[in-house]
Amino acid sequence: MSELGPITCMGCGLLCDDVTVETSGDDVRLRPECRLGARWFAERTRLTGKPPATINGEPAEVGAALARAAELLRSARRPAVSGFEGATVEDARAAVALADRIGALVSHGSLDGPWAGAPAVPLRGSSTATLGEIRDRSRVVVIWREDPERTHPRLLGRLGFGGPGERTLVVVDERETATAARAGLRLTWSRERDLVALSALHALQRGLTIRLDELASELSGLLERLATVHHVTFVYGAGLTAGPGGQRRALALHELVRSLCQERHAVTLELPAAPGTRSADDVLAWQTGYAGSVDFASGHPELVMATEPLDEFDVTLRVESGGSGGGLVAGPDAEVWIRTAAAGVSAEGTAHRLDGVPLALQAPQADSAPTAAALLARLLERVQG
Ligand code: SF4
Known part of the structure; x- marks a missing residue:
């Protein structure tokens, strides 16, 4: 061993x-x-046992794969750069530089499937905190339709649950999950009622009188809990924000939190879709001024605020994408794949924790494969050349 x-x-x-x-x-x-x-x-x-690259599924040299990827990107009508599930800050920086050069759209979200609408956080901002602040100050943590016991197994421990100090875990979810099993208060309305529930909470918190149905007792139970504490955290993720109307629901949550802040400290903690999502988001924000999905098609960065699905992309470059087992993947049908050294296992780098704290990644099993950042820099040279 x-x-x-x-x-x-x-x-x-x-x-x-x-x-x-x-x-x-x-x-x-x-x-x-x-x-x-x-x-x-x-x-x-x-992944270390795989060939260094493939073209149309056949083993290839990295140089030949890069040449083919550059050719695909140069001739693309509407390119996109996506993925980032396992990406580092360095990978994301190199990807944004390439996207800028080829006029691509950059997004760490899904480019097909149900569209969640114009992004809430880049447009309206959010109240956030580090894990340490939440652990030390929050006495109520509301987990909104997420199951971190499965997706982020040590989160509750890192937020102080199971340790000293009294705190209440509130879970909004009708499903029987491992996280729900630990809740001190459970709220079980269906997902379709989230927007109504958030809007009603906001109105009640402001002292407005509204007509409520069976949600009334659940919402007043939650407001009573919130009224007794000075610091509250809402933990949310794709369970709230994904799918049609998702960003409208996210907006309602952030409006509620802003309103709660008038009498107490209220913060949010977003559970990212993947380990590399926060790093990609922060790099986009530094380099373009916008987080989320950013389009370079016009020659300068523009925040994607579309309320409907985007038009078709003819060539997609996926960077450290979970579904493809990491690496770089280019082409309309994943024509080119290049193996990369896995960040945190065989390559060093920097990544941002879900609360934005930067951390160093180590390489306990070093590998001769290049990092995605190194490959993207070579790809940029070829695209320019
Ligand atoms: S970062 Fe790793 S050890 Fe920590 S909860 Fe996630 S999977 Fe587990």
Whole structure:
């Protein structure tokens, strides 16, 4: 058995930086125990056995794959750069530079499927806090339609649950989840009623009289809890913001939090879709002035505020995308794939935790494969050349 670490785990956006990895053959365990983190490490280690690149599924040299990817991007009518699930800050910076050069749209969200609408946070801002502030100050944490016990297994512990000090966990979810099982207060209306519930909470909090149906007792129970504390946190994610109307619901949550701030400190903590999402978002914000989806098609960065799905992209470059097992993928049908060294396992780098705190990633199992940042820089040279 070998022991690696301590390292920063990139198994989810929590980026726990106190992790030791124990490996014995194919068996991987993490200390402190986390099955999601162990799965991440094992999966990323297995990528080292793959060829350095493929073109149309056939093994290829990295140089030839880069040349084909550059050709595809140069001839693209409407290119997009997406993915970033396992990306570092360095990868995202290189991707934004390339997108700027080729006039692409950059997005860490899904470019097909149901469209959630114009983005709430870049347009209206949000009240946020670090994990440490929430742990030390929040006495009520409301988890809105998320199951961090499954997706971010150490989150509740990092927020102080199970430790000293009294705090109440409120869970809004009609599903029986592992997180709901730990709740001190459960609110079980269906997802379709979230916008009504948030708007009603906002109105009640402002002292307005409104007509309410069966939601009334659940909402007043929550408001009573909130009235007794000086600091409250709302944890949310794709359960609230994804799908049609998702960003309208997010806007309603942030409006409620803003209103609650008049009498107490109220903050939000967004659970990112993937470990690299926050890094990509922050890089976009630094380099373009906007987070979310940013379009370079006009020659300068523009925040994508579309309320409807975007038009078709003929060439997509996916950067460290979970579905493709990491790497760089280019082409309309994933024609080119180039293996990258997995950040946090075989490549060092920097990543931003879900609350925006930057952390160093280590390379306990160094690999000769290039990082996505290095490949993107080479791709930019070829596209320019
Ligand atoms: S909670 Fe997330 S970051 Fe922390 S050890 Fe588990 S998978 Fe890794």
